[in-house]
Each structure stands twice: as C-alpha cells, then as structure tokens.
Amino acid sequence: MTREEQKENLLRMSGTDVRKCMKCGKCSGRCPAYHEMDIKPHQFVSLLAQGKIEKLLSGKAIWSCLSCMACVERCPRGVAPAAVVEAVRDTVVRMQGANGIRAEDIPPIVDELIPQQLLVSAYRKYNK
Amino acid sequence: MKICYYPGCTLKTKAKDLDVYARLSAEALGVTMEEIENWQCCGAVYPMARDEIATKLSAVRALDYARHHGGKLLTLCSACHNVIKRTNEDMRSDKDISSRANNYLALEEPYRGETQVLHYLELLRDVVGFGELKKKVVKPLNKKVGAYYGCLLLRPSGVMAFDDPENPTIIEDFIRAIGGTPVVYPFRNECCGAYVSLKNAELPKKRSAAILESAKEKGAEEVITACPLCLYNLQVNGGGILPVRYFTELLAEALGVKE
Ligand code: SF4
Numbered sequence: 042m043t044r045e046e047q048k049e050n051l052l053r054m055s056g057t058d059v060r061k062c063m064k065c066g067k068c069s070g071r072c073p074a075y076h077e078m079d080i081k082p083h084q085f086v087s088l089l090a091q092g093k094i095e096k097l098l099s100g101k102a103i104w105s106c107l108s109c110m111a112c113v114e115r116c117p118r119g120v121a122p123a124a125v126v127e128a129v130r131d132t133v134v135r136m137q138g139a140n141g142i143r144a145e146d147i148p149p150i151v152d153e154l155i156p157q158q159l160l161v162s163a164y165r166k167y168n169k
Numbered sequence: 170m171k172i173c174y175y176p177g178c179t180l181k182t183k184a185k186d187l188d189v190y191a192r193l194s195a196e197a198l199g200v201t202m203e204e205i206e207n208w209q210c211c212g213a214v215y216p217m218a219r220d221e222i223a224t225k226l227s228a229v230r231a232l233d234y235a236r237h238h239g240g241k242l243l244t245l246c247s248a249c250h251n252v253i254k255r256t257n258e259d260m261r262s263d264k265d266i267s268s269r270a271n272n273y274l275a276l277e278e279p280y281r282g283e284t285q286v287l288h289y290l291e292l293l294r295d296v297v298g299f300g301e302l303k304k305k306v307v308k309p310l311n312k313k314v315g316a317y318y319g320c321l322l323l324r325p326s327g328v329m330a331f332d333d334p335e336n337p338t339i340i341e342d343f344i345r346a347i348g349g350t351p352v353v354y355p356f357r358n359e360c361c362g363a364y365v366s367l368k369n370a371e372l373p374k375k376r377s378a379a380i381l382e383s384a385k386e387k388g389a390e391e392v393i394t395a396c397p398l399c400l401y402n403l404q405v406n407g408g409g410i411l412p413v414r415y416f417t418e419l420l421a422e423a424l425g426v427k428e
C-alpha cells in the first residue's frame with residue numbers, strides 16, 4: 042500500500058475528521074495513560090492529518106490506551122482521538138505476526154480471579 | 170413485568186454475584202428478568218474501527234431477539250451495556266455497518282436499532298423508580314459508600330445517554346434509596362486500567378490505587394461497581410485500600426433477599 046492509501050484507510054477506519062482538530066491538547070490533558078504514551082492522543086490526530094504513517098505504526102502508545110473515551114468526551118471539536126488510536130492499533134495487529142498478545146502468553150499470567158471479560162477484551166484489543 | 174435480559178459471559182462465571190443478586194432483587198421489585206435464548210458473548214469491548222462488522226454480530230443478534238420479545242433489552246455488566254448500546258446506535262445510524270450486518274444475518278426483517286437498551290440501574294431509576302425502591306427497603310444500608318462509575322456506563326455520553334459524564338448522580342441516588350450515604354469523590358469516573366492489566370499491570374495498579382485513595386480520602390467505607398473488570402482491577406491491582414462489591418449485592422441486602 043502506498044502511504045496515501047494507508048492514510049485513507051486509517052481515516053476510514055477511524056471515522057473521525059482529523060482536520061477539525063485545533064491542537065488545543067485537551068484530549069491529552071484528560072488522558073489517564075498520557076505518561077505511558079510515546080505518541081500522545083493529540084499527536085495521533087495530527088500525525089494522521091499530516092500522513093506520518095510510519096511514525097504512527099511504529100509507536101508503542103497503542104498498547105497503553107485504555108479506550109476510556111475521556112479524550113473523545115473532552116474534545117471541543119468533536120474529534121475522536123481514541124478512534125484514531127484504535128485504527129492504528131487494528132492496522133498493526135492485523136499485520137502478520139504483529140499481535141500484541143498471543144494465546145501462549147495467557148496461561149502463565151492468568152490468576153484465579155481474572156474475569157472472562159478481561160481475557161476477552163484484551164484479546165479483542167491486542168490480537169486479530 | 171417481564172423483560173429480556175442479556176447476562177454476558179462473566180456473569181455466568183466469575184461475576185455470579187452481580188447476576189444472582191440482581192435477579193433476586195428484581196423479583197422483589199416485581200420485575201422478572203428473562204434470559205434471552207442462545208446469547209453469545211458480546212466481545213467485551215466495542216470495536217471502534219468502522220470496518221469491524223463480524224465482531225458486532227453477537228450484539229445485533231441479542232438486540233434483534235429482544236425486538237421480537239417486548240422491545241427492551243436489559244443489561245447489567247457495564248461492558249456488555251457499552252458494547253450493545255453502541256452497536257445498537259451503529260445499526261440505527263451507520264448505513265454502512267447496518268447494511269453489511271443485515272446482509273450477513275439475513276433476518277426476516279432487517280434490524281435497524283429498534284430495541285431499547287436499558288441498564289439495570291436505569292431500570293431502577295426510570296421503570297421501578299428510586300422512590301418505590303426506597304419503600305421496599307427492609308434493611309437500610311447505613312454506610313458511607315463510594316459509587317464507582319468508571320468509563321463504560323458514561324462514555325461516550327452522546328451514545329450512552331446514561332447520566333452527566335462529568336457529574337453523574339444515578340449511583341449516588343441509588344445508594345440513598347437503599348438507605349446509605351453516598352460519598353462523592355473526584356476519581357469516580359476515572360478509568361481503572363481496564364484490559365491493559367493483561368499487557369502491563371503497572372498502569373492499572375496506579376489507576377486503581379488512585380481511585381480507591383480518592384474514595385477513602387472522602388470518607389467512603391466501601392466502593393460499589395457494576396463492572397467485573399473494574400471489580401477485579403480495584404481489588405487485585407488497587408492494593409486493598411477499600412472493599413469493593415457489586416451494587417446488586419447491597420441492593421439484595423437492603424431488600425432482605427440476600428441468601
Ligand atoms: S481513550 Fe485512550 S487516548 Fe483517549 S483518553 Fe482514554 S487512554 Fe487516553
């Protein structure tokens with residue numbers, strides 16, 4: 042895929058209009074995973090708008106986003122940074138061998154209390 | 170009255186308390202929760218990518234079943250509620266998702282978001298009424314309780330329409346109705362760390378401890394939730410700062426139906 046095609050694809054997957062962003066940073070200010078992220082929520086939006094796809098796809102922040110929707114709630118421009126993060130994460134995990142969690146990773150970390158909901162949700166987020 | 174009920178995977182296993190106490194309490198309040206037939210796991214997280222269709226189908230099947238059985242679907246787990254309600258909105262307003270899902274499912278009549286999705290707390294507030302609930306209480310709670318909302322019930326507020334996302338009151342009103350004293354604390358709508366605990370437990374540890382510290386500082390003796398994953402994170406990753414229980418257990422105690 043060309044870079045332009047990858048950008049189009051990410052825009053389509055996210056369903057959000059990144060051109061509306063006014064770079065106020067409110068999304069990042071509200072993000073509970075901010076300190077763990079190499080690319081901050083507002084940067085996901087601006088990197089996609091600029092078509093900096095390699096940078097987006099090589100970042101580590103996709104593994105820390107909690108999908109808590111706080112950024113979406115706060116954005117005064119109706120942009121959904123979480124949807125951009127998800128589009129990037131899905132693009133990465135759909136690539137061959139790029140799953141963030143594999144079936145064999147699970148048994149050693151499962152404890153007695155872990156709810157099925159945690160296994161299902163982590164698998165949905167990190168594995169395709 | 171009878172209402173279609175979607176329990177979800179965890180309420181049949183690790184979160185039985187959430188389910189059992191909800192059913193007992195509902196009966197005491199004159200509501201029978203009828204588990205829908207052949208339900209499948211909702212997937213636990215709403216797939217945000219606009220090209221995700223297959224991952225939404227279990228929610229659509231449940232919604233379509235409820236459409237033909239009374240028109241309402243009751244949820245209890247916050248995650249199921251979030252997934253099913255957001256998927257319902259897609260089926261109503263996103264032509265692309267709705268036509269692809271309908272094309273695959275080939276239902277007798279296409280599903281277009283007709284069912285009303287109702288969380289158990291909304292049932293208490295809007296159908297039973299907190300005033301009526303209060304009259305049925307035989308053992309008032311007499312405790313200071315912190316409501317933990319988390320993310321899934323509240324956000325995105327445009328679709329969830331559950332309560333004010335920044336200053337919700339429904340669980341505080343519930344606590345008052347069962348004779349307790351609600352404790353309002355700043356972190357009650359902050360994320361517990363969610364599914365990231367399987368990838369990097371450090372983040373949920375920080376988040377969950379901060380939530381419980383915040384509740385404790387404001388005087389809460391315990392914290393209640395409607396989400397099995399929140400309960401897990403707060404209990405296991407929260408460092409035992411405060412006890413955490415499902416809201417339905419307190420409800421069953423107050424109604425005198427806890428066995
Ligand atoms: S959804 Fe992700 S990016 Fe947005 S505020 Fe939550 S953790 Fe941060």
Ligand code: SF4
Pocket residue numbers: 061062063064065066067068069082083086115116117118119120121122
């Ligand atoms: S809150 Fe909205 S407008 Fe502000 S930086 Fe984030 S995405 Fe852009």
